[in-house]
Amino acid sequence: MGKLTVLALRVVLVALLAGSVFVQTVMVPLLAIDLEEMGTEFAYQRTAFLVITVLGIVTAQVVLVCVWRLVTMVRRGTVFSHAAFRYVHIVIGAFVAAALLTFALAVVLVPGEAVAPGIVLLICGASVAVLGVALVVLVLRTLLAQAVARDVEAAQMKAELDEVI
Secondary structure (H helix, E strand, O other): OOHHHHHHHHHHHHHHHHHHHHHHHHHHHHHHHHHHOOOHHHHHHHHHHHHHHHHHHHHHHHHHHHHHHHHHHHHHOOOOOOHHHHHHHHHHHHHHHHHHHHHHHHHHHOOOOOOOHHHHHHHHHHHHHHHHHHHHHHHHHHHHHHHHHHHHHHHHHHHHHHHHO
């Protein structure tokens, strides 16, 4: 990966992380104020909605930090090691958690007339899509495992060749 690509990716990651912190610190409290004006009949939904929103943002932040660490490993040439698996596993877990949070949001919105059933169905579809991303990352983890195995094998062959020479 070239230096310009790494720099561009890091700029994007910093912008996304800064935006997510802004949403957590400014937009979520404003959302809480707006939801408070809805009345007491939606009080249980309000709290659950806010908790799901904050936890969803945290899952995105976890993914951003892990991608930053993986990009650092790519730049150093150490991505094809067992240390990379830790970050990939965390990313998979964060996407699974995000899928569960998205589904929980749909469950919270089901009772009452506040949200149309079609919207709830769309949120359930989004939950399946997020789970699909977790599965794609799982496939990429398998590719990483194969690359690490090939790298170890190549290192062993090089060591044997060095002995022969």
